[in-house]
Amino acid sequence: MALSGTNPPTIRVRLFARYAELLGAEYLDLPAAAETTVSDILAHVRALPGGAGIGESTLIAVNLKQAAPDFMVMPGDEVAVLPPLAGG
Amino acid sequence: MALSGTNPPTIRVRLFARYAELLGAEYLDLPAAAETTVSDILAHVRALPGGAGIGESTLIAVNLKQAAPDFMVMPGDEVAVLPPLAGG
Amino acid sequence: MGFLTADPIRLETLMSQVTAPERGGVVTFLGLVRNHHGGRSVIGLEYSAYEPMAELVCHQLIAETESMWPVRAALRHRLGRLGIGEVAVAITVAGHHRDEAFTACRHLIEELKRRVPIWKRETYADGTEAWVDPTGPGAVRSEEREGMIPW
Amino acid sequence: MGFLTADPIRLETLMSQVTAPERGGVVTFLGLVRNHHGGRSVIGLEYSAYEPMAELVCHQLIAETESMWPVRAALRHRLGRLGIGEVAVAITVAGHHRDEAFTACRHLIEELKRRVPIWKRETYADGTEAWVDPTGPGAVRSEEREGMIPW
Numbered sequence: 001m002a003l004s005g006t007n008p009p010t011i012r013v014r015l016f017a018r019y020a021e022l023l024g025a026e027y028l029d030l031p032a033a034a035e036t037t038v039s040d041i042l043a044h045v046r047a048l049p050g051g052a053g054i055g056e057s058t059l060i061a062v063n064l065k066q067a068a069p070d071f072m073v074m075p076g077d078e079v080a081v082l083p084p085l086a087g088g
Numbered sequence: 089m090a091l092s093g094t095n096p097p098t099i100r101v102r103l104f105a106r107y108a109e110l111l112g113a114e115y116l117d118l119p120a121a122a123e124t125t126v127s128d129i130l131a132h133v134r135a136l137p138g139g140a141g142i143g144e145s146t147l148i149a150v151n152l153k154q155a156a157p158d159f160m161v162m163p164g165d166e167v168a169v170l171p172p173l174a175g176g
Numbered sequence: 177m178g179f180l181t182a183d184p185i186r187l188e189t190l191m192s193q194v195t196a197p198e199r200g201g202v203v204t205f206l207g208l209v210r211n212h213h214g215g216r217s218v219i220g221l222e223y224s225a226y227e228p229m230a231e232l233v234c235h236q237l238i239a240e241t242e243s244m245w246p247v248r249a250a251l252r253h254r255l256g257r258l259g260i261g262e263v264a265v266a267i268t269v270a271g272h273h274r275d276e277a278f279t280a281c282r283h284l285i286e287e288l289k290r291r292v293p294i295w296k297r298e299t300y301a302d303g304t305e306a307w308v309d310p311t312g313p314g315a316v317r318s319e320e321r322e323g324m325i326p327w
Numbered sequence: 328m329g330f331l332t333a334d335p336i337r338l339e340t341l342m343s344q345v346t347a348p349e350r351g352g353v354v355t356f357l358g359l360v361r362n363h364h365g366g367r368s369v370i371g372l373e374y375s376a377y378e379p380m381a382e383l384v385c386h387q388l389i390a391e392t393e394s395m396w397p398v399r400a401a402l403r404h405r406l407g408r409l410g411i412g413e414v415a416v417a418i419t420v421a422g423h424h425r426d427e428a429f430t431a432c433r434h435l436i437e438e439l440k441r442r443v444p445i446w447k448r449e450t451y452a453d454g455t456e457a458w459v460d461p462t463g464p465g466a467v468r469s470e471e472r473e474g475m476i477p478w
Contacts, residue, residue, distance in 0.1 A: 017446035017448070018446070061377070061444070064379055064383050080444070082377065082444050083460070085442070085443065085461070086446050086458070087404060088404075088415070088416050088436060105307055109307075153229075170226065172309045172311045172312065173294060174295050174307070175230075176253075176264070195412065198361060200358060201358060201359075203354065203355070203356055203432075204357070205352070205425065205429075206352075207351060208346065208351050208352075210349060210350070211348035211349055260348045261346065261348055274356065278433055281354075282429055
């Protein structure tokens with residue numbers, strides 16, 4: 001895949017709270033592949049050591065907005081994997 | 089009617105807010121008569137100068153508790169004629 | 177006693193009466209003096225009460241509320257002259273959970289308005305004054321205000 | 328921005344953001360840190376957030392609430408370590424009348440819990456710690472938490 005010079009060549013995946021503990025990281029930089037969806041990213045993260053504790057229906061946000069499983073992720077996007085919310 | 093020495097021989101009627109203004113008094117001491125009911129007291133007050141502005145279904149409290157029209161009032165009781173409530 | 181006060185209401189005092197380490201939800205209602213009522217411009221008002229009865233009914237309201245829900249509740253109502261924006265009534269309810277605190281707080285303000293013998297005289301921008309009658313012509317008449325108050 | 332704070336929440340600040348001479352009803356919800364949860368004795372907790380998204384969603388919640396009812400609303404949520412009894416979240420809503428203020432305040436706390444990316448780690452009296460999962464086994468599972476959040 002040819003990347004434009006203005007986009008970084010990776011997708012940053014952010015992990016929080018219990019998920020950051022499970023994977024031992026607060027973020028991962030994944031190489032940007034063509035036709036990558038939100039569910040591709042989630043499947044990738046769940047396959048990592050410790051990733052099995054992340055639920056299949058975990059909420060994902062792309063660039064601060066919740067995104068459906070078939071949402072296309074672009075190079076330079078920030079993808080956040082959100083554990084069950086517990087504010088309030 | 090023979091009154092016992094420990095009871096005052098009157099019934100104190102208290103007036104508040106708009107009703108006190110209408111009658112130009114904050115209280116009236118009525119002679120205690122036998123078989124006096126709450127509605128007797130209300131009728132008496134409504135017949136006084138200015139009393140026509142007091143509604144027929146005005147709430148009455150006897151000794152700090154709301155009392156029904158047929159409640160018997162005793163010498164020494166405090167009868168309050170309550171304008172429409174406007175707290176809060 | 178002490179539900180009626182001539183002094184400004186301090187919310188912290190009410191809060192400290194109801195909060196505790198096991199109660200996580202606190203709902204507070206404040207009624208402030210508004211600058212308008214029934215289309216008229218209000219510049220101030222004066223509250224008066226049948227004080228011993230008002231204190232008694234407030235006491236009953238608190239006891240009743242605390243028996244209906246697992247909460248602690250506190251309330252204060254101002255008497256005397258108030259300016260625009262001043263706190264006229266404050267109700268604070270603390271419960272283990274928010275649901276019961278919201279419900280009980282709402283119950284208390286509605287019952288206070290229905291049952292506590294307090295009266296309000298408004299002063300308008302044109303210099304006139306009037307006793308407020310929530311049941312009167314031009315007011316929103318509540319079905320519940322008709323007839324006997326269910327004490 | 329500024330809905331999240333590491334410092335103690337000052338209720339007066341929120342109140343001053345929403346009150347105005349024409350608004351007579353002010354409803355405030357405070358969520359305090361409780362000393363118990365799920366049958367366990369809690370001695371403290373720590374909140375963390377996906378901060379830029381949490382700020383954005385809080386902003387959207389306020390805008391949405393102010394478009395649904397004629398009210399002004401303010402909110403704050405603490406981050407970091409909190410002790411028992413501290414204010415974790417505060418929501419204040421002011422309206423012309425109490426009905427809309429109660430409804431909008433309730434709406435805001437429910438939506439905040441459903442939509443703002445904040446997490447809570449509790450510390451228990453036995454020294455253990457755990458991430459709180461309101462959707463997990465043993466928790467009261469809300470239908471609304473299933474599947475997609477309706478952003």
